[in-house]
Amino acid sequence: MVLKDLFKKPQNKLEGETTEIKIPDELCCKCPSCGQMVLLCDLKENLQVCPYCSHHFPLGARERTGVACDEGSFEELFAGLRSKNPLSFPGYEEKLAAAIKKSGEDEAVICGKGRIGGMDAALFAMDGNFMMGSMGIVVGEKITMLFEYAAEKGLPVVSFCVSGGARMQEGIFSLMQMAKTSAAVRKHGEGGGFYISVLTNPTTGGVTASFAMEGDIIISEPGALIGFAGPRVIEQTIRQKLPDGFQRAEFLLEKGFLDDIVDRRKMADYLGRLLFLHKR
């Protein structure tokens, strides 16, 4: 029980009383965690975090860089690269076109440089609206280029991951992105480069098994699902229901795979502080 519940007005109503204000559906949404109706404008103001229960709603890549960086400091790099269909996989081009329309982005990641808490950094943010943030050649290439760019400029890298894993439609090429990006992370780190990996809901598959887990510091937003295999695959394999909270950020913190869990509203400060401590 939280403090505010103590002061809740009793729900008793007089018969026939109709003082309830009806809010149009397009102005509010129901929090999937606490079930409260939340005004979209309040949600936006609160960085897409539920004001009642702190459930973290998804954030698009563009909003993410906006939230993370000091106002107006984000400059996009390597924009405009679009995926082709290397295997001529049936239906892939249509899926790409739909994803471009849905997300308003060219691919599932945007890269750039900006200032976080006054500190210069290279950063990338994945977009869950673009084919579930899956990684194909272009996503891998942009991330690789960003680590190479950061290594050359002596910048730290901050990443915001959200991904269903490798992009199946690009077959073996998507698997190879795990090696390519890992090699770039390693090279950046070898030169003393600092890398903070921020995991958000969900981070799974080939992204977990590569750059997401390769940060010098790995943190997560509260409640994020983080794993290699997805929960459904595990349930099908072991034929039992998974325990509550399995593969959630809190579980990973307890098992020793995260440095910390950071609320989105405190994220920019937290990142700024860490970047400051690694100032070169």
Next chain:
Amino acid sequence: MAAYEKVSLARHKDRAGTTDYIGKIFTHFVELHGDRRFCDDKAVTGGIALLFDIPVTVVGIERGKDLSERVKKNFGCAHPEGYRKAIRLFKQAEKFGRPVICFVDTPGAYPGIGAEERGQGQAIAESITEMLSLKVPTVSIITGEGGSGGALALAAADEVWMLENAIYSVISPEGCASILWKDATKAKEAAECLKLTAQDLYSFGVVDRVFSEDKDFDALCEEIKGALLEAVREKAALPKEELLDRRYQKFRRIGREFL
């Protein structure tokens, strides 16, 4: 041959595994166990052996022959400890200047509670990074099924080779079909779409060499043995910086034509 026929051949119960190759290609094999952290994952076999007169570290994932061996080896699905055992042996190889030879035959890393609890993703990521940074020559051979990240963890090598009837894929055809078409029985169509045969992968530059299987096992192993000697010698002669740079460029280049 249709792609799915290759899938069936790659998974065939009588197909040779890591232990068979170790027995034929190397001598003086000493098996080493355990990740020094949690346990010994039997899906991964590792140790030291001689390739002609060169000491090498050998690591392989294998399914096992009969049912009891398969159960022990978890049908070739490694837990994080398997990858951590590999990482330990890689580091040891580097310390003593031994080339690393990997054999890969796995449906994929195990998707289970314990595996997730102990960081399957982190273990694979670390194994990939470790392989990419080893200052000794590395060769990986995909002998059967190269299943996704669980295979790549042992295949981020200077040279990646495949047997003619092996496959290597980001997802199993069954998994692909069930996700895309909600129907695992469409695995045959998925296998075609995924382009997972050795011949496809060679044409993409993902694989550097394909060994034909039109000969008996002894002759195949002789051929691999000769090729390994040549590759290991050539790479060992390179300055370390160049060895690492070539490896970086190798993975950097793959798929570039589709940008």
